[in-house]
Amino acid sequence: MYGVWTPEQVRAAEEPVLARTPEGALMRRAARGVAQVALAELARRTGGVTGRRVVVLTGAGNNGGDGLWAGYELRRRGVAVTAVLLSPDRAHPAGLAALRKQKGRVVTAVEHGVAAVDRADLVLDAIVGTGASGGLRPEAATLADAAATAGVPVVAVDIPSGVDPLTGVPGERSVHAAATVTFGARKPVHVLAAPRCGPVTLVDIGLGPELPPAPVTVLEAPDVGARWPVPAPGDDKYTQGVVGVAAGSATYPGAAVLAAGAAALATSGMVRYAGSAADEVRAAWPEVVATDTVGEAGRVQAWVVGPGLGTDDAGAQTLADVLDAGLPVLADADAVTLLGQHAELREKAAGAPVLITPHAGEFARVAELSDDRVGSTRRAAADLGVTVLLKGNATVVAAPDGRVLVHPAGSAWLATAGTGDVLSGVAGALLAAGLDPWWAAGCAAFVHARAAEIGADGAPVPASGVQRALPAAIRAVREEAR
Numbered sequence: 081m082y083g084v085w086t087p088e089q090v091r092a093a094e095e096p097v098l099a100r101t102p103e104g105a106l107m108r109r110a111a112r113g114v115a116q117v118a119l120a121e122l123a124r125r126t127g128g129v130t131g132r133r134v135v136v137l138t139g140a141g142n143n144g145g146d147g148l149w150a151g152y153e154l155r156r157r158g159v160a161v162t163a164v165l166l167s168p169d170r171a172h173p174a175g176l177a178a179l180r181k182q183k184g185r186v187v188t189a190v191e192h193g194v195a196a197v198d199r200a201d202l203v204l205d206a207i208v209g210t211g212a213s214g215g216l217r218p219e220a221a222t223l224a225d226a227a228a229t230a231g232v233p234v235v236a237v238d239i240p241s242g243v244d245p246l247t248g249v250p251g252e253r254s255v256h257a258a259a260t261v262t263f264g265a266r267k268p269v270h271v272l273a274a275p276r277c278g279p280v281t282l283v284d285i286g287l288g289p290e291l292p293p294a295p296v297t298v299l300e301a302p303d304v305g306a307r308w309p310v311p312a313p314g315d316d317k318y319t320q321g322v323v324g325v326a327a328g329s330a331t332y333p334g335a336a337v338l339a340a341g342a343a344a345l346a347t348s349g350m351v352r353y354a355g356s357a358a359d360e361v362r363a364a365w366p367e368v369v370a371t372d373t374v375g376e377a378g379r380v381q382a383w384v385v386g387p388g389l390g391t392d393d394a395g396a397q398t399l400a401d402v403l404d405a406g407l408p409v410l411a412d413a414d415a416v417t418l419l420g421q422h423a424e425l426r427e428k429a430a431g432a433p434v435l436i437t438p439h440a441g442e443f444a445r446v447a448e449l450s451d452d453r454v455g456s457t458r459r460a461a462a463d464l465g466v467t468v469l470l471k472g473n474a475t476v477v478a479a480p481d482g483r484v485l486v487h488p489a490g491s492a493w494l495a496t497a498g499t500g501d502v503l504s505g506v507a508g509a510l511l512a513a514g515l516d517p518w519w520a521a522g523c524a525a526f527v528h529a530r531a532a533e534i535g536a537d538g539a540p541v542p543a544s545g546v547q548r549a550l551p552a553a554i555r556a557v558r559e560e561a562r
């Protein structure tokens with residue numbers, strides 16, 4: 081796992097390090113990291129570096145300074161470097177002088193910049209970094225658009241300019257980077273807007289000891305694989321955790337089949353189903369023990385409730401029954417809507433080991449959702465007293481105690497109907513196996529995304545295909561944990 085820090089925390093950590101290092105040393109280190117990545121990209125894409133053309137889009141702040149110093153490093157390796165200065169009077173003086181001394185070309189008129197970008201092999205985006213506010217200004221946007229139109233790859237310095245460093249929300253016009261080089265610590269934009277950043281390289285500038293505990297964690301395959309519940313020699317079907325699934329209806333049996341099947345594939349204990357889609361569930365998953373009501377279901381260690389449940393009185397009663405059982409609960413879809421509608425259900429859930437898994441629309445029924453998805457999810461978890469998993473391009477999970485994780489989107493394959501039902505079955509199975517809701521949510525989101533990638537394999541995949549790929553995904557993360 082690795083941590084993510086806010087731009088403010090990174091700036092605070094930089095201060096003491098800047099104070100004890102010679103002037104400019106941090107920036108030089110950052111710039112060398114940028115140059116290394118740029119050289120590797122040039123070599124990979126064009127087969128060489130000498131004489132290749134790199135354009136540095138240069139803003140007025142220290143991000144522009146990084147770019148100019150990176151340009152200087154590239155000149156020393158024989159690269160033809162042109163810096164386009166967006167604020168000529170405020171360009172970083174030492175960086176500019178160094179680049180000029182190495183005979184780098186410097187232009188200030190936007191049309192000259194556009195012409196240079198058109199002919200470039202690579203563009204360095206040093207327009208703006210953590211000091212950004214709002215989308216790109218018109219001149220910067222014209223240059224970024226020119227790179228996109230000409231199909232010239234962009235390496236972003238620290239962050240893709242025009243994308244909010246804290247929320248990852250792109251401004252109206254912003255940079256699409258092929259790769260990003262960041263310094264000191266990863267920032268939220270790198271995981272919330274991963275597709276905008278491309279692969280992110282982290283350059284160590286010695287901030288480690290100055291950083292507070294990470295406010296946001298990102299899980300990696302070994303974290304998930306090591307925690308995935310598998311039977312030990314003494315286990316039987318009960319000791320591994322029995323999942324109860326209260327989902328689906330005669331009108332929507334599919335949700336029940338997807339959730340119950342996913343639960344059956346996620347861990348090897350036992351799955352019980354309670355609801356009006358019992359026949360369909362039995363037909364698809366003969367190993368699932370199906371009954372009509374929660375009361376008849378027999379003992380379980382955790383409940384999955386909500387997908388396809390309906391939001392009428394019967395649905396509310398089912399949710400109340402499940403919450404009254406005093407077991408870990410995964411509440412998704414209609415169960416989230418019901419929590420939004422009924423204060424007494426929210427009271428039952430508060431403080432219990434409950435995980436809710438809303439998409440943005442459902443989230444807005446239980447809490448306020450702003451552009452700051454991490455902040456919104458953290459607040460919702462604290463206010464509701466339950467763990468919250470907010471679905472979306474990047475998944476955000478927050479526990480009431482303040483722990484937050486983000487699962488960066490690797491692909492968009494999961495944006496299809498029914499995949500949420502699969503996720504709920506997987507997360508419910510992990511709750512039944514004894515994982516705490518935050519870990520259950522993080523591990524389920526990880527494996528779910530991996531299953532989508534495996535299932536898709538370059539072509540759209542329906543939810544049942546994601547479900548079928550679960551064993552391969554679990555196998556892969558367990559393998560990576562070895």
Ligand SMILES: NC(=O)C1=CN([C@@H]2O[C@H](COP(=O)(O)OP(=O)(O)OC[C@H]3O[C@@H](n4cnc5c(N)ncnc54)[C@H](OP(=O)(O)O)[C@@H]3O)[C@@H](O)[C@H]2O)[C@@H](O)CC1
Pocket residue numbers: 094098106107110139140141142143144146207208209210211212213214215216217220237238239242263285
């Ligand atoms: N501290 C250090 O030693 C180290 C710092 N490091 C580097 O410094 C970066 C932070 O530098 P920073 O604080 O100078 O701010 P920065 O991101 O360059 O932006 C400010 C400038 O951008 C402008 N601007 C704002 N919004 C804009 C927009 N939407 N579109 C266009 N322009 C916009 C704004 O203009 P103004 O509002 O003043 O007119 C202002 O001039 C950090 O990301 C990292 O790269 C590394 O070298 C490691 C060592």
Ligand SMILES: [K+]
Pocket residue numbers: 143205206207208209236237238239240241
């Ligand atoms: K940038």
